[in-house]
Amino acid sequence: MTGTRPPAREGERAAAPARDRRTRPTYDPSSLVEVAARVFNERGYDATSMEDLSAAAGITKSSFYHHVRGKEALLRAALERALDGLFGVLDEPAASTGSPLTRLRHIVRRQVEVLVAELPHVTLLLRLRGNTETERWAMARRREFDAAIARLVRDASAAGELRDGLDPAVDARLLSGLVNSLVEWYRPGRIPVDALVAEVDRMAFEGLLAPAPAPKRRPF
């Protein structure tokens, strides 16, 4: 990191609890994970120093180590939260009842909601490069999730519920890519979550195009 640092937004330090000091649980582990995930996403995991993290929490680097085992432990905690959210969707009853297409659409819609609810943690998950054992573990779990989606797309295609002439393997990738790309631009509060869910669902399954005025297909 010889490079000049980004502007380092105002009040970044203010993330610390507003307790006027010297009251009991100043920093609980889970709130520190949240702070860490946010800074990891701003700078990238590798470019984030423990100094950056402790400063964002409002204490010095050495104090920070009283609450946290290390940098990689913070990463793992954040990634677990993301993965728990995603796999939780697969465990819902609606994820395994009905036609493949019905289940797929339900999972996609819920996946969008989890992405928004756990935005920093899922963002972190989607940007891993696999440099440490922790990262490779999380990437493997993420691949399992994607594989579940891919299986559903394949089943829906086999059941004739998807457009003809498409490659289910490619479409599964594109579908995941479409959903996951949310983390690159969505910020809470800009648009309501249910509107976002509807927009993603319609684009993925119905496309952007206006319906043809006089459909040539299946003329009767």
Added chain:
Amino acid sequence: MTGTRPPAREGERAAAPARDRRTRPTYDPSSLVEVAARVFNERGYDATSMEDLSAAAGITKSSFYHHVRGKEALLRAALERALDGLFGVLDEPAASTGSPLTRLRHIVRRQVEVLVAELPHVTLLLRLRGNTETERWAMARRREFDAAIARLVRDASAAGELRDGLDPAVDARLLSGLVNSLVEWYRPGRIPVDALVAEVDRMAFEGLLAPAPAPKRRPF
């Protein structure tokens, strides 16, 4: 980088030209940029050391500096190549003739082709965090490109060429996200480029769903 390194694939060093040494232009700048872009993508820019880069080129770190100004210069060169490819699409005649929808579809299809042709460089561009001045410059240029897409989506929507009830701003983001997500999984040779282009186009504009057997809309 305290973490254990990824397996470091076989023959990574073999990227160096097979010249049996001591012949003239052993390493030209542009091939080194290519090597660097590849390693940057594998490890992430910040996690990549000059040692990693020089080893991938087959020479020592100090020798590497005879061919290259520095780490950030390599990044800039790679990013320029990506941006030149993308903006080149906007300059094509077909990008400014015809209806907004026609122009949009052409740009999207060409954008996919550029992504594939310049896969490592565009991948690098899409993963920037903005830690250095070079990164922030490239991110700004990338935003200009995305803004051009967003403008076309808005125009197509205003012309009634897109499905009703959609938010053009959101759809532009989703469309870019869909296309850009290619860099996360596409590898050359797996599927032909034109098949990929067709698949992206159909998913984005027509959706995954099979057409309804008896269309209720516009019954005559």
Added chain:
DNA sequence: CGGACAGGCGAACGATCGTTCGGTCGGGCG
């Protein structure tokens, strides 16, 4: 009142980072 203790701090550790420097080697050319 006193000792335990958690929270916080400055200073320092070994490692690794990007970069520089001085020097060796060997083919091309006057």
Added chain:
DNA sequence: CGCCCGACCGAACGATCGTTCGCCTGTCCG
């Protein structure tokens, strides 16, 4: 031949990294 110069290298630079250590300070409990 002798000189030059580009390719290459080992060693070292200051900076910064993640992590540890010893110490101080207030608070709570017995």
